Amino acid sequence: MNWNKVYGLSLRHFYLIKSSFPRILDLIYWPSIQIFLWGFISKFFTLSSSYYNNTVGVILSAAILYDFLFRSSISYNMMFLEEIWSRNFTNLFISPIKIKEIIAALTLTAIVRTLIGMVPAALLAIPLFGVSIFKIGLPLISLLLSLYIFGITLGLLVTSGLIRFGPSFENIAWASLFFLAPLGCIYYPIEILPEWLQIIAKILPLVHIFEEMRNILINDIISYTQIFLAITISVFYFMLGVAVFYISYAGAKIRGTLINVGE
Amino acid sequence: MKLEVKNLVKKFKGFTAVKNINFNINDGQTLGVLGPNGCGKTTTIGMLLGLIKPTNGEILIDDKNFENLNREKILSQFNFASPYVELPKKLTVKENLEIYGRLYGVKDLTKRIQEISEDLNLSLFLNKKTGELSSGQKNRVSLAKSLINNPKILFLDEPTASLDPDIGDFVRKYIQDYKSKNKVSILLASHNMNEVERLCDQVIMMKEGEIVDRGTCRSLIEKHGRNNLEDTFLKLARNKNELE
Numbered sequence: 241m242n243w244n245k246v247y248g249l250s251l252r253h254f255y256l257i258k259s260s261f262p263r264i265l266d267l268i269y270w271p272s273i274q275i276f277l278w279g280f281i282s283k284f285f286t287l288s289s290s291y292y293n294n295t296v297g298v299i300l301s302a303a304i305l306y307d308f309l310f311r312s313s314i315s316y317n318m319m320f321l322e323e324i325w326s327r328n329f330t331n332l333f334i335s336p337i338k339i340k341e342i343i344a345a346l347t348l349t350a351i352v353r354t355l356i357g358m359v360p361a362a363l364l365a366i367p368l369f370g371v372s373i374f375k376i377g378l379p380l381i382s383l384l385l386s387l388y389i390f391g392i393t394l395g396l397l398v399t400s401g402l403i404r405f406g407p408s409f410e411n412i413a414w415a416s417l418f419f420l421a422p423l424g425c426i427y428y429p430i431e432i433l434p435e436w437l438q439i440i441a442k443i444l445p446l447v448h449i450f451e452e453m454r455n456i457l458i459n460d461i462i463s464y465t466q467i468f469l470a471i472t473i474s475v476f477y478f479m480l481g482v483a484v485f486y487i488s489y490a491g492a493k494i495r496g497t498l499i500n501v502g503e
Numbered sequence: 504m505k506l507e508v509k510n511l512v513k514k515f516k517g518f519t520a521v522k523n524i525n526f527n528i529n530d531g532q533t534l535g536v537l538g539p540n541g542c543g544k545t546t547t548i549g550m551l552l553g554l555i556k557p558t559n560g561e562i563l564i565d566d567k568n569f570e571n572l573n574r575e576k577i578l579s580q581f582n583f584a585s586p587y588v589e590l591p592k593k594l595t596v597k598e599n600l601e602i603y604g605r606l607y608g609v610k611d612l613t614k615r616i617q618e619i620s621e622d623l624n625l626s627l628f629l630n631k632k633t634g635e636l637s638s639g640q641k642n643r644v645s646l647a648k649s650l651i652n653n654p655k656i657l658f659l660d661e662p663t664a665s666l667d668p669d670i671g672d673f674v675r676k677y678i679q680d681y682k683s684k685n686k687v688s689i690l691l692a693s694h695n696m697n698e699v700e701r702l703c704d705q706v707i708m709m710k711e712g713e714i715v716d717r718g719t720c721r722s723l724i725e726k727h728g729r730n731n732l733e734d735t736f737l738k739l740a741r742n743k744n745e746l747e
Contacts, residue, residue: 245606249606252598326591330554334553494555496515498554
């Protein structure tokens with residue numbers, strides 16, 4: 241791994257963010273809107289539901305964590321799409337950069353983009369709704385790590401599709417997370433799902449992450465087994481995502497789609 | 504650096520884009536690749552740059568098979584410019600050159616950027632966004648990017664397309680000067696016959712994925728009894744049977 245090249249490719253995205261104030265505003269805007277929307281909904285639930293009576297901010301915390309996942313995945317896709325939109329794709333892929341260096345650069349840069357949006361939103365929730373995600377404590381780091389790994393995995397899978405099928409796959413990039421959201425049990429416990437769907441849901445890390453978040457906030461209990469499971473499943477999917485990316489890249493070289501993607 | 508192509512074939516679903524072509528570019532030589540649109544030029548360049556996997560055949564770099572060489576090591580000695588491939592428009596010229604300099608592992612990058620921007624009259628635009636430049640300026644930036652690593656093999660795809668005659672002439676003169684100062688092998692795909700006559704030592708003419716003729720510009724003009732390369736190109740492009 242040549243970190244100078246990884247830094248070089250990361251710079252491309254930092255310069256892009258830095259060059260445009262509307263771009264920074266856009267990164268902050270959507271997570272903040274989410275906080276407002278779910279803040280009011282959760283406030284209403286808190287006042288009207290006995291289940292959430294003593295658990296102020298569970299929904300809002302779930303919304304923040306889900307948005308973290310959403311932003312990390314979208315950030316990853318966006319950076320790849322930027323190369324296609326700017327017709328820079330060919331230049332990038334003929335440069336002496338390894339695929340693993342591209343993956344590393346996008347992964348490292350995605351966290352910056354994600355945090356630009358998420359930190360202001362999470363801080364905004366404290367004075368506005370009296371909800372602090374930081375109440376989760378140290379396990380929050382593990383939950384965010386797991387979400388981040390899974391988020392970039394989804395990003396990797398979508399970019400694999402972009403390499404294989406070209407820009408027509410772009411719509412999938414936007415829709416990818418919504419496919420999994422119902423199974424992620426973000427805002428509701430897993431018991432809500434029919435039993436057969438619970439089996440499928442459990443093979444995703446999302447259920448374990450959001451169940452654990454509720455466990456901590458509602459019952460004040462930390463299950464390290466659940467956290468470990470969430471990270472392990474996320475890492476497994478990440479490795480799968482990397483493999484799919486390599487396979488798509490090799491397939492694109494055979495089909496000749498790499499040369500058309502950027503034009 | 505010498506590049507040799509042996510029996511190169513590329514088949515896509517349903518058709519063969521490149522049919523068993525052979526050519527070589529000797530160290531410091533410029534090879535022109537001519538042919539009508541869709542004749543397989545882009546596919547050939549794509550295979551040489553490692554973007555497309557050949558179905559059959561070999562690409563040899565200094566007599567060693569590209570497939571068996573370290574991809575990154577070889578690509579660090581190649582570069583490419585085309586008006587159809589752009590650099591990020593929102594980034595300044597300097598930022599783009601810095602990024603590609605890093606990706607190509609250029610040593611003393613600040614000095615190299617300064618050097619190449621002076622050579623290509625880009626110094627005044629270094630801090631301007633690439634998307635705000637005129638096509639002539641963008642073209643020079645693209646050329647600067649393609650030379651940032653002092654490549655041993657340079658691939659140029661229509662380097663002066665859509666440029667006015669003055670800037671086109673500047674670019675052609677720059678490539679000529681660069682070639683005389685640096686021992687670079689060049690593959691030039693172009694539809695501008697004057698450019699090909701001025702820059703190329705050898706020419707291959709492609710049609711429907713095949714090489715239909717080859718030689719120096721002068722020898723091809725004489726062989727086909729025409730007055731210039733453009734007429735020769737038209738003859739070859741329009742009627743393959745005339746060759747036989």
